[in-house]
Amino acid sequence: MSTHEIIDLLEDAIDIIDQLEGVLQRLKPGDNITPGVIYQLYNSLVLLREKIVVARMKVSSSLTPSQD
Known part of the structure; x- marks a missing residue:
């Protein structure tokens, strides 16, 4: 596991949060929400x-001692 992989996953998560925020900002009280x-x-x-x-999982596996 590399730090780069974790950072990429977290950046993807932030992008998804931004997408959710954008959708929610367009909604107004009383709007009909389509399927x-x-x-x-x-x-x-x-x-x-x-x-x-x-x-x-990646962080957890890096913190678990390997079974050599």
């Missing part, structure tokens, strides 16, 4: 979770 927007939000959350889980 497409709901899917886009859900898909972004799933991708965000995946990036965080992978980063956590």
